[in-house]
């Protein structure tokens with residue numbers, strides 16, 4: 001099969017579902033996956049899944065994978081090749097490296113479904129290159145696929161769903177989890193996951209981070225510290241923990257390199273995990289023949305990955321055969337939309353909106369309260385007070401009577417922008433810190449005023465991280481000005497890109513250890529990067545060439561985003577305004593010999 | 605943004621940056637260097653970095669020898685270590701025709717004072733035992749040839765020029781040049797206008813388009829050339845090795861990686877620089893035949909850039925007869941990195957003093973194409 005109708009890159013839930021839809025309609029499909037066995041993240045998951053009943057909720061991840069594979073095996077014109085990596089998407093074909101025979105073969109498929117999932121974000125701290133420091137994904141693979149324990153006692157960094165679940169799995173396997181560190185003041189993952197871990201007696205240390213891994217040849221301890229509200233280490237709170245493994249679970253970022261190489265446009269959307277391929281609701285990228293589905297199109301969940309895979313598959317059928325089951329396609333789209341309409345998906349929704357993908361509106365009354373569209377460009381308060389609570393300082397504080405709560409103090413405030421003068425008094429008075437000042441500017445940026453009650457108050461011109469509703473870093477921003485208030489609620493005004501203006505709700509300044517490595521392949525430190533920036537290398541590509549950062553075998557998978565964040569922090573240019581640089585093929589290193597040898601994939 | 609300048613240079617590759625540097629060094633600092641992307645984003649940042657003096661045309665030999673003087677002194681003069689390494693160039697002759705040509709060229713090059721020698725097949729094998737030299741007739745070896753890092757060279761020139769007062773504007777695209785009665789008035793960019801009297805076209809692969817901005821039809825066109833780099837190995841290969849008939853060049857960088865490429869006779873002119881599988885496949889089939897140790901070495905990154913070709917495969921360094929004070933240094937035909945220091949220097953002298961002083965570039969004029977010309981043969 002040199003020219004399959006569909007080549008699926010990645011055999012996770014998204015890729016498998018796409019393949020099933022295409023195969024059902026008789027298309028010839030080749031699925032390639034890097035792993036030893038197909039199933040993607042699913043095969044690592046020994047816990048029961050949440051989500052939609054129709055999409056295998058409350059089944060364990062590994063069992064879902066089994067069901068999908070069984071369904072796929074019904075179709076004889078499908079080939080599933082494991083231990084096979086896609087090297088690149090060239091205009092003259094898609095070379096696939098078969099690791100078992102160390103040889104390559106070129107395919108020219110009519111359509112391509114990129115379902116390569118995500119890779120882990122990396123964290124900077126001293127000695128982060130010591131053996132014994134792992135990403136959460138690696139730990140899961142070792143344990144659940146190969147039955148190898150990473151160590152005897154583990155320090156987990158990150159309390160998102162992944163950090164919580166992997167901690168639980170480690171405990172189940174008899175490994176002691178000493179603690180879970182979380183830099184912010186609340187647990188990132190679902191409550192239920194957290195409760196499960198807490199019941200096991202694993203402490204979750206909020207406002208804590210790791211400073212350093214201790215050890216000569218491998219990890220035998222860690223230095224940790226408490227953080228203040230601005231994520232700065234609190235002096236005197238450092239302490240050592242005796243552990244032999246550090247597991248990093250600070251989030252995932254889409255593995256979109258192959259889409260970029262194929263010429264597809266990427267966009268930086270922090271809510272979706274980083275650089276995401278632009279795509280429409282049919283999952284088609286900006287390149288006609290290339291589709292995406294699953295985590296690569298934005299970090300989400302297995303359920304949505306499966307639905308997206310099916311949507312992509314049906315559209316591929318339509319492209320090739322001229323028609324597909326439209327009713328089913330519509331149903332799938334509706335299911336996806338309904339799935340995302342819940343309160344926990346608000347981040348995903350705002351991410352998708354940045355790609356111009358319409359999502360079901362969040363269920364709170366906004367338009368009426370704000371009607372901000374009409375007053376574009378005017379400095380005005382945005383009131384995010386949607387719950388019926390007995391409260392009205394906004395109404396009483398406004399010097400011109402622009403805000404009305406009305407007779408029933410439980411009603412939500414309504415503002416008349418035509419009367420508002422933009423003085424900002426209401427924002428300093430609101431006890432819920434629910435009022436933000438906002439103004440669109442002509443240069444595509446927006447001014448956001450944030451009520452801020454921490455010390456020290458940042459200074460004008462200072463560069464800070466602007467964070468969103470759940471504390472996620474959205475961009476870096478410069479402080480435009482600070483208006484002080486007698487009641488200690490100061491308003492810090494920031495300039496941020498307009499598309500982020502509606503999401504920036506807090507600020508913090510992180511501390512990055514200067515001597516820690518940012519690029520592990522080329523051993524480049526944060527300090528070196530900062531120095532080069534001061535010397536005038538303010539473009540990612542220039543930095544890359546000057547320092548060789550992200551020139552190593554990993555192709556910049558781990559260090560690209562981190563370098564961009566530092567660049568942004570130092571120059572004040574938001575990450576999304578920086579060019580992420582080019583992503584060059586091949587996606588993984590490949591030998592001359594392997595390219596010279598040709599072998600078609602035949603095994604299942 | 606600066607809105608007035610004596611000289612505006614279009615192109616932040618090595619040629620534009622070197623020209624800016626030498627203008628400033630000669631006292632002319634009221635200069636703007638325009639680069640639509642980042643410095644070295646064009647052919648320069650994609651090139652092999654080879655620096656060779658073994659050319660078949662006498663003038664090219666002289667120009668390259670002058671450049672080598674500058675490369676040798678670069679760190680002291682310009683202030684940045686550019687990983688310059690004089691490991692030589694080894695040119696391999698496989699046919700009788702090549703054998704005769706190499707003998708003739710080497711004699712001419714030696715007349716020019718170049719330290720080049722002819723090596724027999726046996727001598728070559730003894731010197732480079734790790735290569736498979738089956739079928740080789742002889743080789744030409746010049747130890748003072750070498751290579752340097754093209755990014756760092758460009759950054760070095762640009763930063764030094766900036767320190768002397770030149771204004772380097774990256775992410776600024778020259779869109780149009782306004783000309784009145786044959787005189788340049790203004791360069792219009794996507795970020796504002798610059799009133800200027802002198803323009804230098806150093807637009808690399810886009811030199812034809814930059815000529816069109818003043819209504820000139822410059823005889824250059826661009827071709828895609830591909831190249832890739834392997835993982836680093838222990839240092840074994842000093843010289844850059846070329847075979848014209850087998851169509852390849854290869855060198856080892858300071859960090860140990862091997863960089864190599866070939867020409868593709870099927871390429872059509874254009875601005876497309878997407879790399880192709882065909883290239884990777886052909887190179888992988890071919891290179892381990894000559895360098896058997898490459899077989900298990902892994903390829904890390906693969907990319908392409910433009911060769912800006914002139915009709916005789918030699919650069920065109922001139923100023924226009926029709927448009928006053930419109931200079932161009934274009935059509936480098938795949939060897940512009942190595943010539944940039946001497947060309948930048950000569951061009952700057954021309955602008956500042958009215959004539960190039962340090963080296964004769966009269967054979968590189970645009971008029972030569974009206975007189976008839978000989979094509980440079982030593983190109984991959």
Ligand SMILES: Cc1cc2nc3c(=O)[nH]c(=O)nc-3n(C[C@H](O)[C@H](O)[C@H](O)COP(=O)(O)OP(=O)(O)OC[C@H]3O[C@@H](n4cnc5c(N)ncnc54)[C@H](O)[C@@H]3O)c2cc1C
Nearest residue numbers: 010012013014033034040041086116117294295301302303
């Ligand atoms: C610890 C943990 C717990 C989770 N719990 C839940 C849960 O309870 N409920 C839920 O809905 N979701 C959960 N998820 C999320 C869910 O697993 C993912 O969203 C889902 O697996 C994404 O599917 P995917 O097909 O896009 O990517 P993946 O499952 O990541 O599959 C991608 C596949 O592509 C392959 N690949 C990548 N690059 C290449 C290449 N160049 N060539 C060939 N193959 C390649 C990879 O090997 C991989 O097999 C959890 C995730 C984790 C990590």
Ligand SMILES: Cc1cc2nc3c(=O)[nH]c(=O)nc-3n(C[C@H](O)[C@H](O)[C@H](O)COP(=O)(O)OP(=O)(O)OC[C@H]3O[C@@H](n4cnc5c(N)ncnc54)[C@H](O)[C@@H]3O)c2cc1C
Nearest residue numbers: 615617619640646647648651652654778808909940941942
């Ligand atoms: C694969 C490959 C290998 C090579 N190997 C070698 C080698 O070993 N040795 C050697 O000497 N040479 C080599 N070359 C050739 C060498 O790269 C070029 O001759 C040289 O870099 C030309 O430099 P330049 O400054 O003229 O052009 P460029 O580096 O292309 O610079 C021109 C710049 O102008 C910018 N530009 C264009 N139009 C505009 C505009 N309108 N406004 C603003 N900016 C504009 C472009 O973005 C570009 O950055 C190689 C080339 C390639 C492609």
Ligand code: SF4
Nearest residue numbers: 398420421423424426
């Ligand atoms: S900004 Fe001032 S005028 Fe406007 S609503 Fe708030 S308090 Fe009233």
Ligand code: SF4
Nearest residue numbers: 385391393394430432
């Ligand atoms: S003061 Fe704040 S919390 Fe109270 S009603 Fe007004 S906006 Fe809501």
